[in-house]
Amino acid sequence: MVVSTKGRYALRVMIDLAKYGTDAYVSLGDIAERQNLSEKYLESIIKLLVQNGLVKGHRGKNGGYQLSKPAEEVTAWDVISITENDFYVVSCMSPDAPKCERIDSCVTLPMWKEFSKEMQAFFQRYTIAELAEKEK
């Protein structure tokens, strides 16, 4: 699978926050209920979004979550590149991959690199705002 369940759920969380979190914090329970997803699992996902600055959490009564930035400024790429642990086309393109000796002679590397760019560009064309608007 190119994009895991985690990534899909993360997108749904972001879209939910874009719709319901404009003037109040949205509790995880509300999101889980609306989206019909496990609250406990969402917890681990939204944690990633908080840690990476896409979402801010507020504790206590009437607490919850909100987008840190306007939904127009967040792309699908921003979201799934966080949740997908190793979102690289091939393992040798991961920053912490051992240096490959075939790097200069590898005939497929240019192909992977080109695809990598296309993939990023593709998902950067979709903003959370756009996606949220479709969900009327």
Add this chain to the structure above:
Amino acid sequence: MVVSTKGRYALRVMIDLAKYGTDAYVSLGDIAERQNLSEKYLESIIKLLVQNGLVKGHRGKNGGYQLSKPAEEVTAWDVISITENDFYVVSCMSPDAPKCERIDSCVTLPMWKEFSKEMQAFFQRYTIAELAEKEK
């Protein structure tokens, strides 16, 4: 990872066969040695290629493998879509996925579908012949 080690190795096998298998069978041992890969692991990979009609094997002395079709007619997509077990953008797009109830209301599905097409088209633009030629 979008494309696994298995997929990369499979491509290298195909490229190797395109280069060295034009007028004789190429033994797995030779491929493994040239490509510096585990022969035993390659065995399980080339098996997939045989089963899916991309490669034909010939037993016995002086046996080995050859491409079933001209390298010009085989694309990178043909190869990696075989080795990558679930090469779908998201799990709900797998043919044996349980039917999703959100299918009509899902705002992200069109995005996944579009990407799926782009991905396939991208890898179909690369033929084994082209890739093999670069490897001089």
Add this chain to the structure above:
DNA sequence: TATAAACCTATTATACTGGAAGGATAATGG
């Protein structure tokens, strides 16, 4: 007929995914 090769069947270690459980901490309303 020995040999070289494909072919077949298991097994293994490691890691990731999807998810559940339980508790600690913090902010708010009454």
Add this chain to the structure above:
DNA sequence: CCATTATCCTTCCAGTATAATAGGTTTATA
């Protein structure tokens, strides 16, 4: 000031895929 609500944190678990390894069987050729 205190109970409530909600985030935050750590740990665990089952299932499955990946990347290999091992050892044996069959087939064709020189």
